[in-house]
Amino acid sequence: MKMNLLSPIGVFDSGIGGLLIAKEIEIQMPNENLIYFGDTINMPYGEKSKDFIEKNSLRIASFLYKKKCKALVIACNSITSNALDVIEKKFNKKILIFNVIDPVVKSKIFLSSKRIGIIATSATIRSNFYIKKIKQNYKHLEINQISTSLLAPMIEKGLKIKKNIIQNYLNNFKSIDTLLLACTHYFFLKKEIENFYHGKVHLIDVQKIVVKEIKKKLYKEKLLRIFPNCKKINHIFYTSNLKKSTFFEKKTRTLFGKKAFIKKHIF
Numbered sequence: 001m002k003m004n005l006l007s008p009i010g011v012f013d014s015g016i017g018g019l020l021i022a023k024e025i026e027i028q029m030p031n032e033n034l035i036y037f038g039d040t041i042n043m044p045y046g047e048k049s050k051d052f053i054e055k056n057s058l059r060i061a062s063f064l065y066k067k068k069c070k071a072l073v074i075a076c077n078s079i080t081s082n083a084l085d086v087i088e089k090k091f092n093k094k095i096l097i098f099n100v101i102d103p104v105v106k107s108k109i110f111l112s113s114k115r116i117g118i119i120a121t122s123a124t125i126r127s128n129f130y131i132k133k134i135k136q137n138y139k140h141l142e143i144n145q146i147s148t149s150l151l152a153p154m155i156e157k158g159l160k161i162k163k164n165i166i167q168n169y170l171n172n173f174k175s176i177d178t179l180l181l182a183c184t185h186y187f188f189l190k191k192e193i194e195n196f197y198h199g200k201v202h203l204i205d206v207q208k209i210v211v212k213e214i215k216k217k218l219y220k221e222k223l224l225r226i227f228p229n230c231k232k233i234n235h236i237f238y239t240s241n242l243k244k245s246t247f248f249e250k251k252t253r254t255l256f257g258k259k260a261f262i263k264k265h266i267f
Contacts, residue, residue, distance in 0.1 A: 046121020
């Protein structure tokens with residue numbers, strides 16, 4: 001399948017976390033159409049086995065490929081750290097593939113850091129993906145990572161997360177200067193985490209770094225829509241939850257308004 005300038009960008013995640021990556025794509029690349037898939041029925045991926053993550057991720061990636069997307073954005077740390085290799089192997093040279101980890105660890109963001117903390121799902125921590133990747137580029141760093149498994153499911157359901165839950169997790173870190181939110185769901189808690197640290201710990205702006213890399217690559221491959229098309233920009237959001245109204249739908253409407261068309265799809 002030949003990639004086309006006018007084709008949409010495909011984005012997928014276990015739920016609403018990747019919506020903020022999609023929103024950043026809209027901000028930095030306003031002329032692009034998006035197709036998003038949130039596998040909300042199987043959320044959280046952070047508690048699933050590597051085998052489950054691989055199989056489901058391949059299904060979703062194949063779905064977006066068949067929708068003739070020119071790029072595939074894996075907007076999920078659990079999927080990236082457990083299934084990136086199998087996705088790249090299947091779609092090698094067929095479609096541009098991006099993820100939320102490589103652009104961050106390859107950037108120069110850690111040059112001024114000494115001790116970093118990573119909060120992530122159990123699946124991401126178990127994979128040790130971040131440690132391996134970061135140590136390739138920054139051997140001087142002290143890295144402490146913890147699983148914060150309660151957060152993503154609560155965020156996905158739209159539940160208010162009490163301050164003490166966040167505090168109990170973050171108190172595990174001693175004297176860090178940088179914190180990496182290694183789950184896209186956690187982006188929704190950025191303000192609360194910043195308040196906990198009173199501005200004394202740098203929170204990495206993952207969305208901007210990742211999307212900047214996507215934009216750069218699309219431009220290089222002459223696949224970036226620089227000029228507006230005569231057709232109206234519309235984004236399609238698929239959810240695997242067949243219920244009439246979900247928090248996924250509400251969050252999508254809040255972020256994208258009338259540009260969002262929400263559809264149900266289950267494999």
